[in-house]
Amino acid sequence: MLVSVISLLAAASAVSAQSSTVTPAPQVTSNPAGAKYVAMLPEKEGSALSGSIEGTTGADGKGVKFAVSFSGLPEMGGPFIYHIHAKPVPEDGNCTATGAHQDPYMRGEATPCDPSMPETCQTGDLSGKHGSVDAMSFSAEYTDAYLSTDPSDPAFFGDLSFVIHLANKTRIGCANFAMVDMDHSPPSYGTVSTTSSSDMAHPSVMPPHNATVSTTATATIGLPVMPSSSTTTGLPVFSGAAVKVAGSAGAGALLAAALVL
Ligand SMILES: *[C@@H]1O[C@H](CO)[C@@H](O)[C@H](O)[C@H]1NC(C)=O
Ligand SMILES: *[C@@H]1O[C@H](CO)[C@@H](O)[C@H](O)[C@H]1NC(C)=O
């Protein structure tokens, strides 16, 4: 008993000390070649906001190369911030239901990300690591060393979502990532890292798809299915998320138990 109390206390102090001694995120160096995931904001009535985030395995499998593009952002309320979130967007499009930021190493929110030490940031904190959005139209490309296109890696984002927020955290848009099958893509999709890549704006030529369709594609990761494929229902869409939720609930329970002591 004493031993288990001590180990609980140790776990508790490890958690409470996280703001000063964050477990650094490991660099991901063995992402599968050519794996690509795209999330595209659905059209929303009364909103001009559009945009997408594409993430493709980086050179030599190192990290993920992101192409981010937004337009129609509000005149006020910036700088806008965006993150990969811990859960997918449900079919009703409720951005709040995506939960907190992707944070597999449980760094927490309390301390803002220091972009000069990106390994200490939440893996999902893309704007914290790579810069926030201070214009109504924005595009950026960068490679993030800490994210993964490998479904077995804790920092895999391909079954998750991103959310774009006002500076005051209000969620103004969200979309699910879905795998893009490079071999069966329409030509306009481009094969960014392997063959001729034009600088064509991918979002404008991609078929519009909404949370329903993206969520469906989420359930078919690994199969040669395009995000625009027909909608099916009744698939175990949230099984991945459920596992993650269960995991973080477990951590919370441990913390709660430790704090009671
Ligand atoms: C955030 O900012 C927007 C626009 O400035 C405003 O409408 C909204 O009420 C604010 N929300 C919070 C929670 O402060
Ligand atoms: C959106 O999701 C949040 C969190 O799951 C929930 O509390 C809220 O009631 C939902 N809003 C709507 C309109 O369904």
Ligand SMILES: *[C@@H]1O[C@H](CO)[C@@H](O)[C@H](O)[C@H]1NC(C)=O
């Ligand atoms: C999303 O797309 C599906 C299939 O095309 C459609 O049935 C559904 O109404 C759309 N949802 C929204 C919120 O646009």
